[in-house]
Amino acid sequence: MTFFEENLAFLLSQGFEEQILNQPLENSTVRLFTGKMGYYTAVKQVEDHDILLHSAYDPLNEASRLLAVEDISSYLSIFVFGLGLGYHLLELIEQTSQDCLIFVLESDWDIVRAAMHVIDFREILKTGRVVLAFGTPSDVRVILDGLFVNGEIQLKLHKMGFLYFAPKYRHDITVVQEIRRIIIEVFQYHILAKGNDISWSIKGLTNLSEHIPYLARSPYLRQIADTWHKPVVIVLAGPSLNKNIAVLKEWQDRVTIFCVNTVFNKLLDYGIVPDATFTLDRAPVIAEKHYKRDDHIPESVVLVGNPVIDPRSVNLFKHNMFIFGGGEFYQSELARDMGYGLLPVGLSVTHFAFMFALYIGAPAILLVGQDLAYGSEGRTHSSGSVYDEIKVDLDKENDVVYLEGYYGGEVPSSLSWKLFRDWYEIYLERFPSLLINCTEGGAKIKGTLQLPLKEALEQYVGTDSLKKDSFVDWLYSVKQDIKYEEMLDKIRMSFEKRIEKLQICELVFARASRVYHNIEDPEILLKFKKRYLDQMDKEARNIMSDQWIFSAFKPEYIRVMVEYNGLDTGVYNADVDLETVIISKAKLLQDMFCNIGLLSEKLRKILEDTVSKLNEKIGSSGSGKNSDKKVSR
Template identity: 25%
Template sequence: MNTIVKQIEECLTTEENVIYYFRIQNYHRGLREYQLFSSAFQQLIHLLVNSQQLLDGYDVDFDYVLTMLQGIIQAQESRDYILTADLLELQVKPFLLGIQEWLLGQFNVCPEDEIWEDNLNNLTQKDKTLADQIIKKQLTGMHCEVEPTSSGLFTLKVMDGMGERYMHSNVNPVEEADMFAREYYSTDYSRYIIFGLGLGYHIDALLNLDDGIEIEIIEPDMEIIKTALASRRMNWLMGNMRVRLVYDPDFTKLARSLEEDSRLIIHYPSLLHIQDERMRLALEKYFIRDSGKRNMAIAFENNFRENVINCSNYVDELEPMFKGKNAVIVAAGPSLDKNVRLLKGKPDNTIIVAVGTVFHKLMGLGITPDCVVFLDAQCNMTQQIKGLENELVPIVCASTAYKGIAMNYKGPKYLICQKGYDRAEQYAMEHQVRTYETGGSVSTIALDMCLQLGCREIAYIGLDLAFTGNRTHANDTACVKDAPDEDVLSVESTDGKMVSSSRLFMIYREWIERRVQQVDAEGRVYDATEGGAKKKGLITKSLHELFDKWNNGNVDD
């Protein structure tokens, strides 16, 4: 029975590869995989024909199998690779899964007994220190279970204080791992650090894409390591000196990895299993930032190409407008409604720097900002300038901001290149201009811009970084809506109470808190927001008090 289960596993794996490569028009690789599938499928049919007694109770329709094969062969010989992939997905895959699920329901499938011993012996030859750690470590409680999936492969279920969750697909972990590897692999990197071992499918898949890369796997849970070694043959680990497994129970290695230049990949189910809340939050923040970069990579490139053409000026040219002046950065948080009208009485030595979300609101109140900053790469950004295209207010567009802003706005447009984006850094170096830190938000890049361009003192208003009044933004802004019900955290507010926030807001807040500790910002950044989250390092003062101070030549009372 185990032989049939394993053969079906092989058929399912090679079949998925054929479908994938045919559909991306990599026919050379697809045909190679098709040959592997064809051989594996023929072996399976031979096993089924000779195992009628074992399959008693399950009707294998061999006439249907023959018809199915004839259709696939005809499509393949006609070089109709679209139809070939469709037939494999619509006919062969259900056929294989049907037999596999029946077998798994009839028989108890467990990992082979010798797997643990073989893996441990091989690991001892490769990394005796780790092998000794594994042997000596006594487990205090079992929280891992290996379960067969519908494809016959094993998945891993973990149980902890936050409940139960699976580390891999319950249908086909290899197929899932292939998708994972293709998403994260890049020819730009030769070394990867992967947090989370699971049963190793995702690492095996990454090595299948490029067996020349170096991989360091960080796993803090010894029971997961032991379960993996007892469940799957780890040939990809044992036989490859470029792959190293690190047991890291106190997260020392992981903390260092967050600062390294290698490609750090987070296996998200493993992240959720971390019991150390501080480290889990740190990894979640990294995961959010990394996901954002991957999701927007194509949009960034597209926007960059257009923005360097359509922005005829660079933000450094605005330095005379900023230097020696005080600045109010107007963000779009819910509390903005409480003090935004005070901007009408701003001192003469004060400039207004608005985020794009509040452009309409300010203009509607008769308050003309000195410049407006745009960062977001998504196409709905054009709503922020709709009806204002012919204004003469200078706008500052991040190099990857949505291209439609600079394409449609008729007033003066200034490009700003952000640190951390290779294309922008290259452009800045070639044109001998500054780069600016984004912090991930338009409110954060506005702060770095004000500091680098020489503002004397800077105040935020509308920077709630919280769902004040259960809202996301101020009234009459481009993004106002009710606060979400999920992913909500409680943080300390400016009045000492607690207020709802989010992980994204927390990332922005912590970036600002770090930025204001730098020499060029120390003691010069104020929070005049009427509510929201407390920001360490920012001096809390009302906008009215600040205007009195600035009217008196920046002299404190």
């Protein structure tokens, strides 16, 4: 097998089959030849002329000179625009630390195929710190989206650098700029959109513990998968909703209607009773402003929520259904321990409703009121919804961005709404689905079909359609086989595992904190202080390798470690005292250990109290098994 064939077989095994085999090598726009010193070089045909990709004399020395103009020593992640024949990549691997992650970005498959004759991709990937992101900008976005969710990668992205292979930059500048924009957007999507409030872990776990009686009666994901083969309309509170609300009322008896919490009361006030309402928020304001009414909520409405939502919302509804997804990783571990399953919920409650509708088998999903843009006079929501009085002065708003509009042109939006739109586009690019945007206003969402609501209903529901089925009846049909006490016991055992993890975490951090006093001691030699700091660093990274621990303490850990890694630049500065840097880094870790230790104690107390209650309930109760009655606390 030739070197090229070995690379070909390897890249095919990595999922690049369609791209690599898309064009025969004989028709390549890249021509290889041997340079004066025996190294391969190449020319790339661009329109009617050839471009030399590497030095025809010494491409290795050329690669070294490319890196010499960049300060690469402080980066934890480097994005390389352009593969060429890989000489600069090999040099970059040699010159960067083992902690540095290298992303190789190349959109030209002719160049990739040429490089397959020169460098060993298998050996490059064996380093464990090179990511190959080959393909169109859209392909690259999908690859990065799958990687940036990782906590350790997120940490490295806070110190990122960009390296441009000159021929790529000069002759493919549009693609380079597009991919760079995508990198920043996907970074924002995964870092900024996930929240930074460490107290959310406490509030979320408190609420989840309150919901255990309901949670133990909620159906597994596998019980609801592909069981509702009817179109679904998802109603949002965007400014454009008003133009379609009359059509929605006319069709409400024939089509399943889901809505988000912000528009729930508006629909009821207009005489539209949704089949289900969705919420993710753990804030008390949701119950008070979004769901509380003078009259009773119709019993035909199902509240579908994440287990961490505020209990006051749950108590307002007769029928509740909890779906694990997103949020802190303890939901993932609990879902696994219960054998329940985890549903991706995206970045917003709208994404949650969409993913739920898709999962239960809706053949067509229609969005109404999903503007993701400001309306007239800077309005953020439709009239009659919770926030209908809010108006934004676009001239004074700092985070206004302009997006492609539903009808073309550009519309004013916000960074948050842009992230929400990007989530749709990334998901639909990876998993094409029939999502119909019937908003008739706001921002365009690529990957959706745009139709007026009435036309979409006539086409996908049908003018002669019968009265829709009861969503409540569906809910009880899919959860008939649930064994309530067995679920309670699984939850108890899962919580006991979390308690043990927190106890270990607290012991580790207490031990690491004691090491800090040795670093502070002026009598301790510098070389020993460095060893003690390495020990503290290792303890922190080891304990954070547990996904649940990392998820629970992520905001504090990333905040500290970004500052901690930033101090490394002082190591290379002759004017900075190394001992000062070591003590400063140790103090950051010490403070983090203390803060996380206090939070750990609070989380453990919640879990221990819940386990105690579950022990009493499981030991004393035989009643309540498979009961369909509303659970009282």
